[in-house]
Amino acid sequence: MSQVESRTSRTDWWRPRRVGDGRSLELQLGPLSLAVGRSGGAWLVAVSREEARDTASRARCRVRRRLPEQFEARYVQAQSAEWLRFEPLLADRPVVVRPYRPVFLLSHEEVTLYLSTPVFIRVAAGDPPTVLREIPSQPMSDTWFGPNTRSGELCFAGRTHARHRLEELPVRAHRAITPLRIRNATETALELEKFSLPVPVLTLFGAGNGSLWTQQITLVREEVGDLARVAIEGQPPDIGQTLERLAGPRQDPERGNLVLRTFSALFGAGGH
Amino acid sequence: MPLIDALLANEPLLSILRAAILVAAGFVLAMLASRLVRRLLGPRLSAQTLQLARRGAFYGVLALFLASAMRELGFSLAVIMGAAGVLTVAIGFASQTTASNLISGLFLIGERSFEIGDIIRVGSTTGEVLSIDALSVKLRTFDNLFVRIPNESLIKSEVTTLTRFPIRRFDLMLGVAYKEDINRVQEVLMAVAERNTLCLDEPPPLFVFTGFGESSLDIQFSVWARRENFLALRNSIAAAIKAAFDQAGIEIPFPHRSLYTGEATRPFPVVLVDPPDRQSPE
Numbered sequence: 001m002s003q004v005e006s007r008t009s010r011t012d013w014w015r016p017r018r019v020g021d022g023r024s025l026e027l028q029l030g031p032l033s034l035a036v037g038r039s040g041g042a043w044l045v046a047v048s049r050e051e052a053r054d055t056a057s058r059a060r061c062r063v064r065r066r067l068p069e070q071f072e073a074r075y076v077q078a079q080s081a082e083w084l085r086f087e088p089l090l091a092d093r094p095v096v097v098r099p100y101r102p103v104f105l106l107s108h109e110e111v112t113l114y115l116s117t118p119v120f121i122r123v124a125a126g127d128p129p130t131v132l133r134e135i136p137s138q139p140m141s142d143t144w145f146g147p148n149t150r151s152g153e154l155c156f157a158g159r160t161h162a163r164h165r166l167e168e169l170p171v172r173a174h175r176a177i178t179p180l181r182i183r184n185a186t187e188t189a190l191e192l193e194k195f196s197l198p199v200p201v202l203t204l205f206g207a208g209n210g211s212l213w214t215q216q217i218t219l220v221r222e223e224v225g226d227l228a229r230v231a232i233e234g235q236p237p238d239i240g241q242t243l244e245r246l247a248g249p250r251q252d253p254e255r256g257n258l259v260l261r262t263f264s265a266l267f268g269a270g271g272h
Numbered sequence: 273m274p275l276i277d278a279l280l281a282n283e284p285l286l287s288i289l290r291a292a293i294l295v296a297a298g299f300v301l302a303m304l305a306s307r308l309v310r311r312l313l314g315p316r317l318s319a320q321t322l323q324l325a326r327r328g329a330f331y332g333v334l335a336l337f338l339a340s341a342m343r344e345l346g347f348s349l350a351v352i353m354g355a356a357g358v359l360t361v362a363i364g365f366a367s368q369t370t371a372s373n374l375i376s377g378l379f380l381i382g383e384r385s386f387e388i389g390d391i392i393r394v395g396s397t398t399g400e401v402l403s404i405d406a407l408s409v410k411l412r413t414f415d416n417l418f419v420r421i422p423n424e425s426l427i428k429s430e431v432t433t434l435t436r437f438p439i440r441r442f443d444l445m446l447g448v449a450y451k452e453d454i455n456r457v458q459e460v461l462m463a464v465a466e467r468n469t470l471c472l473d474e475p476p477p478l479f480v481f482t483g484f485g486e487s488s489l490d491i492q493f494s495v496w497a498r499r500e501n502f503l504a505l506r507n508s509i510a511a512a513i514k515a516a517f518d519q520a521g522i523e524i525p526f527p528h529r530s531l532y533t534g535e536a537t538r539p540f541p542v543v544l545v546d547p548p549d550r551q552s553p554e
Contacts, residue, residue: 096474141466142498143473150437154498157473194474 013061014206014246016085016129024067025084028060029121030174032137036084036123037067043084043125044071047135059173059210061086073133081126088212089120089134089247090176090199094155096145098194099162105190110183112216113162113192116175117199119212137174145196155196162192166239169211176204176212179237183220190221198232200250205236205243212246213237291341298337305329320387320404369424373407376423380404386433393432394421439472440502442495444510447488449523454481454489460520461493464512470505472496487528 019025024037024044031051037044046068095117105111118138124131146152163169169177178197184190202214215233222229236243306326313325342352364371381404386392390401392411397419399411409426411419434440448457458479465477478494493513497505517524 139469141469141471141473142501144439144475144496149439149475149496152438154438 013059014086014088016083017061017063018082019063019084020082022065022067024064025086026060026062026064027086027121028058030058030118030137030172032121032135032174034086034121034123034135035064035068035071036125036132037071038082038084039067041076041078043075043077043123043132044068045073045075045123045132046071049139057171057173075125075132077126077130079126083125083127083129085124085129087122087124087247088176088204088206089122090202090204090214090250091117091120091136091140091156092134092200092250094145094153095140095158095197095199096143096155096194097158097160097197099160099192103162103192105182105184105192107184107187107189110181111164113160113164113180113182114166114169114177115158115160115162115180115195115197116172116177117156117158117197118174119176119204153196158197171209171211173210173212176214178202178214179216181216181218183218186221201232201252203236203245203249204247206246207239207241207243209241213239213243287344287346291344294337294341294344298334298341301337302330302333305333318387319389320381320384323388323403324381369422370407373423376427377404377406377408380409380423380426385431386436390436391434393434394426394429397421398434435499438499439475439496440499441475441478442497442502442506442509444493444495444513445482445490446493446513447485447490447525448517449525450487450489452489452522454491456520457489457491457522460516460522461491461513464509464516465493465495468495468505468509468512470497470501470508472498488525 013027013029017025019036019038021038021040024035027034031049033048033050035046037046044067097115097117103113118136118140120134120136122131122134140156140158143155143157144152145155176199178199180195180197182190182192197217199214202217205213205215207213213236215235216237218229218231218233220229236245306329309325309329310322314322317325339349343349386401388401388403391398392401394411397411397413399413399417399419402410402412402418406423408420408422411421413419448454461479462477465471471477472495475496477496478492480492480494482490482492484490495505495509514524
């Protein structure tokens, strides 16, 4: 899974490209295939997905000499500019991540788990860029996160292996990795059943090998009560590579709000 | 000139004039107050509360000016109030229904079980609430009809607000043939829900075996969706379940009837006959 396609550069797919009339820009990112063609004063957008093949690691972006044969929508721009950009973004709702198998954090232990969430692609054309549309790289199921069915928050659902070793991480070009540092300062083991990852308040970074990252989230489970201290680092995570800032947070992080969240609000009702 | 002097000297005419000016000014000011409320509070209040605040401002200002106009005309406020009390009793007896609707309307607004813009179901009528007025609630049904429901009947009957909570559950009742394995049916259904992106991951889909039916094993399968996606989920999940059952070879049975000819029954004699077009010439 972690083989890197060496033929094409994996890192520059998010840079703006010049697309001539009658040509199109194609992006293959994980399961997503996206083609945007320029025809006269309009952009033709074609989206398709390949679920069956193991396409998780592919990331290829190139200009083709033809227009997409079938397109979903046409975006008319009076002054057809030739610049086109595929911009990676984090999801617009929190993602509730659940491990495939239960993970327990023993008392007085500390661990960094690497959780990944699919990114969205924002198609922007022209200079200054105008947003045509946003497309999730992978369709995500809705889920509800809250103490009951009356109050809570609509989120996306995700699954994770909750890996804790950096070298085990596969490069999946369409997913952004969030390091989650958890410290269990209590006497009892902590079951990590599910975690609501607040991706709309995180910043997205790109690494040299094409992997996408967000800042680290630190979480401390205190002895007293249900409260957990949550902190979002201001700096990009330390993964031994230089990281380039790709997109800022979609929402302003309300610091107070995040810090004061209870543990059950982050881990779900049965998570502790 | 003498005419104007005479008019100005005419005290009753002058007071009528002043009263008229007061009423007109009151009307204009009340409208302005109502607009001011909308401009100041519009972005912060819900449609329901805004309408209440606007009406409150309008009628409050208007009532003040009307009272002043009355005083100008020489009526004593205390006497008017007393007369109004007597009048209310008389009117109350004469128009019980209207009064009942009026009081019900106050309770409806106070109870806040629904607001303007909500979708409610009353009896067999489902629609969007357009306004909650003194006497009635106005609905727009989904086939675009305007329905007026008296407040009194709303207070008395069961009202369901469909848009109160952000998520909804869809209960699908289905039956499978007696030969099927219930656990396998459950697995297939859960897989369908897992694949459907509109279907919420949490709360998890619910599988309930409801009983041994006449010709099928009866099952309730409940899935959750965002309120906005409810209809889309309802259609997509039914289609996906049918397709998944077809693929897995699970039968959704037609009603079966077993016929017996009596106590010491023998099977009905059955003879297989070829259809006419395939019968041989001889």
